[in-house]
Amino acid sequence: MNDPSQTHGTSIVFLVDDDEAIRTTLSRALSKRGFVVRTYETAQGFLDDYTGDEPGCLVLDYGMPGLNGLELQTHLIDHNIIIPIIFISGHGGIPETVQAMKAGAVDFLEKPFRQHVLVDCIKAAFVTDLNTRAAQQEIEATRKKFASLTTREQEIAQFMIDNPSNTASKEIGRALDISPRTVDHHRARVLEKMGTKSIAELVQILSTISG
Amino acid sequence: MKFSLATILAISLAGLQFVAILLVVTTSYVTSETAMLNHARGQLEKASQNTIEHTRGFLSPAREAADFISRIVENTLISTSNTAELEQFLFDYLQTAPDISGAFFGGEQGDFVYVTRLETDDIYQTKVVSIDGEIRTTKLIQRDPDFTIIDTWFDPNDTYDPRTRPWYQSARAERRHVWTDPYIFFSSQDPGITVASPVETKTGDLIGAVGIDIKIQSISEFLAGLELSENGAALILNRNGDIIAHPDPSQTQTTNDNGEQAFVNINTMENSIARAAFASDRADGANGEFKFGSDTYISALSPISIDGLPWTIATYAPENDFTQDIKDNRRRNTWIAAIVSICSAIVGVALSELILRPVRAFAVRTALVSQGEMSPQAPLPQTYRELERANATLIDEIAQRRESESKVQELKHDLSHAARVNMMGQMATGLAHELSQPLTAITQNVDAAISTAKHHGGQNDELLEILHELDDQAHRGGDIIRALRGFVRKDEGAVDPFDLDELVTQTFSLIRQEVKSHHVATTFDITDIPPIIGNRVQIAQVLVNLTRNAIEAMETAQSPNRAIHINATKKRGGVTVRVTDTGPGVAPNLDLFKRFETSKKDGMGLGLSICRTIVEVNGGRMWYDPDTGSFCFTLRT
Numbered sequence: 001m002n003d004p005s006q007t008h009g010t011s012i013v014f015l016v017d018d019d020e021a022i023r024t025t026l027s028r029a030l031s032k033r034g035f036v037v038r039t040y041e042t043a044q045g046f047l048d049d050y051t052g053d054e055p056g057c058l059v060l061d062y063g064m065p066g067l068n069g070l071e072l073q074t075h076l077i078d079h080n081i082i083i084p085i086i087f088i089s090g091h092g093g094i095p096e097t098v099q100a101m102k103a104g105a106v107d108f109l110e111k112p113f114r115q116h117v118l119v120d121c122i123k124a125a126f127v128t129d130l131n132t133r134a135a136q137q138e139i140e141a142t143r144k145k146f147a148s149l150t151t152r153e154q155e156i157a158q159f160m161i162d163n164p165s166n167t168a169s170k171e172i173g174r175a176l177d178i179s180p181r182t183v184d185h186h187r188a189r190v191l192e193k194m195g196t197k198s199i200a201e202l203v204q205i206l207s208t209i210s211g
Numbered sequence: 212m213k214f215s216l217a218t219i220l221a222i223s224l225a226g227l228q229f230v231a232i233l234l235v236v237t238t239s240y241v242t243s244e245t246a247m248l249n250h251a252r253g254q255l256e257k258a259s260q261n262t263i264e265h266t267r268g269f270l271s272p273a274r275e276a277a278d279f280i281s282r283i284v285e286n287t288l289i290s291t292s293n294t295a296e297l298e299q300f301l302f303d304y305l306q307t308a309p310d311i312s313g314a315f316f317g318g319e320q321g322d323f324v325y326v327t328r329l330e331t332d333d334i335y336q337t338k339v340v341s342i343d344g345e346i347r348t349t350k351l352i353q354r355d356p357d358f359t360i361i362d363t364w365f366d367p368n369d370t371y372d373p374r375t376r377p378w379y380q381s382a383r384a385e386r387r388h389v390w391t392d393p394y395i396f397f398s399s400q401d402p403g404i405t406v407a408s409p410v411e412t413k414t415g416d417l418i419g420a421v422g423i424d425i426k427i428q429s430i431s432e433f434l435a436g437l438e439l440s441e442n443g444a445a446l447i448l449n450r451n452g453d454i455i456a457h458p459d460p461s462q463t464q465t466t467n468d469n470g471e472q473a474f475v476n477i478n479t480m481e482n483s484i485a486r487a488a489f490a491s492d493r494a495d496g497a498n499g500e501f502k503f504g505s506d507t508y509i510s511a512l513s514p515i516s517i518d519g520l521p522w523t524i525a526t527y528a529p530e531n532d533f534t535q536d537i538k539d540n541r542r543r544n545t546w547i548a549a550i551v552s553i554c555s556a557i558v559g560v561a562l563s564e565l566i567l568r569p570v571r572a573f574a575v576r577t578a579l580v581s582q583g584e585m586s587p588q589a590p591l592p593q594t595y596r597e598l599e600r601a602n603a604t605l606i607d608e609i610a611q612r613r614e615s616e617s618k619v620q621e622l623k624h625d626l627s628h629a630a631r632v633n634m635m636g637q638m639a640t641g642l643a644h645e646l647s648q649p650l651t652a653i654t655q656n657v658d659a660a661i662s663t664a665k666h667h668g669g670q671n672d673e674l675l676e677i678l679h680e681l682d683d684q685a686h687r688g689g690d691i692i693r694a695l696r697g698f699v700r701k702d703e704g705a706v707d708p709f710d711l712d713e714l715v716t717q718t719f720s721l722i723r724q725e726v727k728s729h730h731v732a733t734t735f736d737i738t739d740i741p742p743i744i745g746n747r748v749q750i751a752q753v754l755v756n757l758t759r760n761a762i763e764a765m766e767t768a769q770s771p772n773r774a775i776h777i778n779a780t781k782k783r784g785g786v787t788v789r790v791t792d793t794g795p796g797v798a799p800n801l802d803l804f805k806r807f808e809t810s811k812k813d814g815m816g817l818g819l820s821i822c823r824t825i826v827e828v829n830g831g832r833m834w835y836d837p838d839t840g841s842f843c844f845t846l847r848t
Contacts, residue, residue, distance in 0.1 A: 025653075032659045063644065110647070
């Protein structure tokens, strides 16, 4: 038995479509296949409900009255809410597809679509979403560790990120007007606090949170 | 009615010539006729004067002779009683004056000496009547020019008494020389006149009278020789109307009822011009002009005024004698005018033909060009500079018109095609959307059914097969929709920069009839608009749709003032076009651009939807501005 819950944990399919028949049938079929499905009649309904914490993907009807699919996508990007979007459309026009894909949609399916195609898309979106979230969490952890550094330690860490080829104690000390010994001491503390074994690893980790 | 240039030219030329020549001929005729008539009157007057002079010159020797002889006798140089001496004297005198036909003396006693020249053989005859108391003898003597007697005889039956003759009695009464009325001489039967002069004593007692006979036939001869005119004549009339001189001497004498020779009287003349002119009961000629038969005559009467002679010179001449030449001339000139006019007409026709040939060639060419049987660029026939210029202008005009017409026609063709395509596209798109929803629902339900069937374990292959087939059929429906959509989508046309102003003008020339029949005024404000990037045919369709909507709206609302205004304004990266009408606007609750939604009774609700799709495909937006009641759309530049 191919149960998606085993591979994707608590990932949820958020379905937004103004057509009730689509909502009903699609959610039922996907539920039968083991997906957790949550449906919304309007894009605004989804925005009101969704916090961004729940993993999953958005199956979004392209042409809706009021806030349409494309506008919802723009809104999410503007509010830094990252969730993979699979557009489903009765239009299926090339210009719309291009526009949606440019804005970061995972897929664009013309109604009616083969169920296995949708299921594959959803599964791929789940993986993408989980990966994105994991990366996000890692960055968040790094940021927290960095925040726990003292001001002097942060200065030294920042200098090393900015000048990855000049990480010698002497150079750093001259730049920050402190002795190389002090630099060595602080640097050892930084490596320890950030949980890294080498300066190279430290620079690599810190680069994910900078900029 | 329109005449050809040839006719006008021919008639004008001929007519002008004819009128001009006729004018010259007539005026010259009138003036020359007047001149000729004046000249003719002068001629008549001159003839009269000549006649008077001649007559005076002719008569005066007779008068002088009478006076001279009378003086001789009075002075007793010759005795009246000596008849031989008197005869000799008279004979001698007669010989020296050839015009005088006779000379005589009559005395108070009845005595009479008369020497006369006979007409024949140069013989002189003398008649002597002697009174001796109661005895009277009449002796007749014939002599030759040498005074030799040829013959002599007596005539006892003669009763001639000079005292009873008019000449004697007049001379006696007047006591000066007197002229008798002309009469026919007894002896010669010729017309003549006698002048008598009294012979008196020193004391004034009458002794007798001297008479001189003079034949007046030579006056007629003079008149005959008078060159008055071809048919003109001069004659001399006595106071009683007797014709005493006439160019034809035979016209003066006739035989009266008594068998005697007498003068012809003008009043009794038969059928003659002279009678018509001068008879006392007519006297037409006295007016200077008279008619005889069909001819007009001029005439003159002048008294002769010689020694109280009661004679009148009458002259007349037909006008034609003087004016015939100029009349002939006029007739000739009229013919010349006619011939010249005909020649002019022929020349006019030829000339106009010559002038017209290039024009006609040009007209033929123009007709061929306009029928499209000849290219406007084909070489021009030999013609006039003016026509060449007109031709150049026309060719330009035709080329421009053809070009703009063909552009409009092309646009019309493209538009109707695009309209069909867009209509199909919109219907297909709409249908696809509407059908894709239930098809999707079906496929989802099939999927759920398959899942359910599998979940409940009981492997029912037949049911699964049915469900899979159901799924396939639903997708087949989807494929058909997709194929239809793809098919329509192919025809989107080329995208080239174009001039919006030109497109609007062409578009409105296509629907001009519609706009006009609904009494809609159109105004455009499209200036300084850069070239539009987009599909011009599709944009034209948007304009047509919006304009038709506006016209229908105003028609439905029975708007009194109907106008459509189109303006275009530049904005960043493009142009905003506004189509504004004076209609009632749009109901606020209508979703204008939704497919299959309409406020029109027989509309499909696709027009505005198509418009918006077109505008969006061309990279613009479309909306309705309720504040101004305008449909607006943007285009890229």
